Amino acid sequence: MYVYILTNPTKTVLYIGTTNDITRRLYEHGSSRGDAGKFTGRYQADLLVYFELFPDATQAIAREKQLKGWTRLKKDTLIAAFNPEWQVIDLETWLG
Incomplete structure (x- = not known):
């Protein structure tokens, strides 16, 4: 199971979700x-x-x-520790 955080192009919004199939779920988010x-x-x-x-x-x-109970600052800090430049994660690269 995955917990994931999505953002928008200007990085002003965060969405936190869970899924057992992250590739499928990202496709669904992109389709909406x-x-x-x-x-x-x-x-x-x-x-x-x-x-x-x-x-x-x-x-x-x-x-x-x-994570949903955290402040925006705390979420931003978590993301930056994992992904300092807030680059969009390509799952094929990350998961192999």
């Missing part, structure tokens, strides 16, 4: 771009800048809830 009925579509938050891998859903969901 411009869809005002969905958070990621409305704010164009479909750029992966952070992720963590967990052995089971319980741990991933607990981590997602923890």
Whole structure:
């Protein structure tokens, strides 16, 4: 299971989610771009800048809830420690 953070092109919005198939989920987020009925579509938050891998859903969901409770500054610091330039993560490169 993955916990992931997406941002928009101007890095003003963060979206935190969980999934068991991150490739599929990123595709779904990208497909909803411009869809005002969905958070990621409305704010164009479909750029992966952070992720963590967990052995089971319980741990991933607990981590997602923890991150959602953090301040924006704390989330920014976490992302910067993992991905200092906030580059969009190419999963093929990262996951091999």
